[in-house]
Amino acid sequence: MGLEFYKGKKVLITGHTGFKGTWLAKILLDAGAKVSGLALDSETVPSLYDLTGIGQRIDESIFDIRDYGATLSIVRSRKPDIVFHMAAQPIVRVSYDEPVRTFQTNVMGTVNILDAVRRTESVRSFVNVTTDKVYLNEDNDTAFTEDMPLDGYDPYSNSKSCSELVTHSYRKSFFGDRQVSISTARAGNVIGGGDFSKDRIIPDCVRAALGRDEIIVRNPASIRPFQHVLDPLFAYLLIAEKQFGHKELEGAYNVGPEISDCISAGEITELFIKYWGHGLEWIDRSDGGPHEAGFLRLDCTKMKDTFGWKPVWDIKRAVEETVNWTKVYANGGDVVAEMEREIKEFMKDRGEKDV
Numbered sequence: 001m002g003l004e005f006y007k008g009k010k011v012l013i014t015g016h017t018g019f020k021g022t023w024l025a026k027i028l029l030d031a032g033a034k035v036s037g038l039a040l041d042s043e044t045v046p047s048l049y050d051l052t053g054i055g056q057r058i059d060e061s062i063f064d065i066r067d068y069g070a071t072l073s074i075v076r077s078r079k080p081d082i083v084f085h086m087a088a089q090p091i092v093r094v095s096y097d098e099p100v101r102t103f104q105t106n107v108m109g110t111v112n113i114l115d116a117v118r119r120t121e122s123v124r125s126f127v128n129v130t131t132d133k134v135y136l137n138e139d140n141d142t143a144f145t146e147d148m149p150l151d152g153y154d155p156y157s158n159s160k161s162c163s164e165l166v167t168h169s170y171r172k173s174f175f176g177d178r179q180v181s182i183s184t185a186r187a188g189n190v191i192g193g194g195d196f197s198k199d200r201i202i203p204d205c206v207r208a209a210l211g212r213d214e215i216i217v218r219n220p221a222s223i224r225p226f227q228h229v230l231d232p233l234f235a236y237l238l239i240a241e242k243q244f245g246h247k248e249l250e251g252a253y254n255v256g257p258e259i260s261d262c263i264s265a266g267e268i269t270e271l272f273i274k275y276w277g278h279g280l281e282w283i284d285r286s287d288g289g290p291h292e293a294g295f296l297r298l299d300c301t302k303m304k305d306t307f308g309w310k311p312v313w314d315i316k317r318a319v320e321e322t323v324n325w326t327k328v329y330a331n332g333g334d335v336v337a338e339m340e341r342e343i344k345e346f347m348k349d350r351g352e353k354d355v
Contacts, residue, residue: 002347003031005241010034010122012080014065014113015087016058017042017049019195020129023229024084025054026339027237036078038071039087040064048194051329052336065109068116075116075123082240085113085128088160092133093199095156096290106159107166114170117180125244127236128167128184132225132256132296133157143259143299146186146252154290164252171250181243181250187232188225188256188298191268191318193325193338195229201265202319205272206326208280215273215282220266223295225256228318230346231311238307249306256298261315271316275323312350321345 011028015021016037028035036059042049049055061074065087075083088106089095095102110128117123135144136151150165152158164184171182191202201217208215235255243249256262266284273280303309313321321342328338 003027003237005244006237007032008034009082010036010078010080011082011084012036012038012075012078013084013086014038014109015085016054016060017047017062018086018090019048019192019197020190020229020233021086022049022052022054022194023192023339024086024233024236025058026052027233027343029054029057030340030343036060036074036080038063038065038074044196046196048196048335051194052339065112066104068112071112072116072119075113075120079120079122081122082125082244083113083117083123083127084236084240085110085126087113089156091197091199092154092156092292093290095154095159099155102155103159103162106156107162110163110166114167118170118174123180125240126180126182127240128163128182129236130160130164130184130186131157132186132188132254132298133293134161134164134186137293137296139294141295143297144254145299146254146302153293157293179245179247181245181247183239183243183250184252185232185236185239186252186254186298187235188227188296190229190232191226191322192229193322193329193342194335201268202272202322205269205280209272209276209278209326210330215269215280216285217265217269217282218286219292219294220264220269220284221294222265222292223262223297224265225262225296225298226268226315226318227257227261227311228313228321228346230343231255231257231313231318234312234346234350235303235309238309242307253303253306254298254300255303256300257311257315259297261311262297263315268315268319271319272323275320312346
């Protein structure tokens with residue numbers, strides 16, 4: 001998949017100020033899309049969004065997606081062809097501290113954007129980005145498929161399960177006779193340059209490396225489907241493109257790495273230390289915090305069979321490129337140029353893998 005399809009398309013991203021939203025906006029802008037964004041201000045300091053100056057290149061609106069009136073006004077005024085819904089409260093631990101905000105943002109935010117799309121005739125393709133954590137997880141050795149029950153345990157995971165159900169309800173209730181295709185993408189744990197979030201293993205590694213501290217790992221045995229940010233983003237772009245005008249392709253899709261690349265938090269920390277190369281050390285400091293799933297893997301057969309998609313960078317390459325970006329940042333280098341290099345390398349590797 002090239003990106004020629006997106007040239008001249010009007011694309012709205014909710015959550016464009018976040019880590020994934022910034023990378024997606026960058027890809028689309030460079031492809032010639034007309035990008036608009038709807039989000040709160042970036043929540044981390046530093047933030048990839050601020051470092052890249054993406055806000056100066058898009059038509060952005062900074063407000064809370066929980067505001068239905070504002071959401072409707074923006075979507076109707078922008079008249080997008082395609083909408084990527086990424087706005088969320090995305091942190092499991094925060095969801096325990098702020099369950100009301102988490103459900104309001106992740107559930108009613110989805111209601112608000114879908115209802116705005118319902119009232120906007122221009123939209124032809126909608127992708128709701130959720131998570132691998134939407135499934136009923138009994139921590140056994142199971143790779144989840146899209147037909148398995150949805151019942152996230154913690155407030156974050158459950159709110160995303162609800163977001164899936166909201167999307168399904170809206171698709172059945174309001175879009176059956178409309179030429180707009182609606183899908184959800186259930187992605188794994190994303191890593192990459194510029195993620196400064198709290199309570200995530202790679203950002204924790206980055207902070208420790210930059211501060212020359214020990215890396216604290218809370219749950220070293222927990223297995224996650226880690227993947228570089230470019231892999232799911234190009235999957236979202238593929239879904240949005242292929243379902244544009246083809247409602248038979250809409251649905252729910254798992255987007256994750258190969259099963260062999262699903263590794264533990266301890267193992268990915270070791271990889272980070274290897275590629276960082278300055279004698280970092282990590283310690284196991286389980287803090288008895290709130291429940292989090294110990295085992296997560298995704299079966300992506302449906303995505304592969306429907307679109308011919310496959311993940312491009314394995315876990316080693318994903319960590320290596322994350323370290324590369326971080327070192328450019330740490331040395332005061334050009335992080336935008338580094339993003340462009342990685343995107344170019346990824347697209348090259350993707351083409352070679354397809355061959």
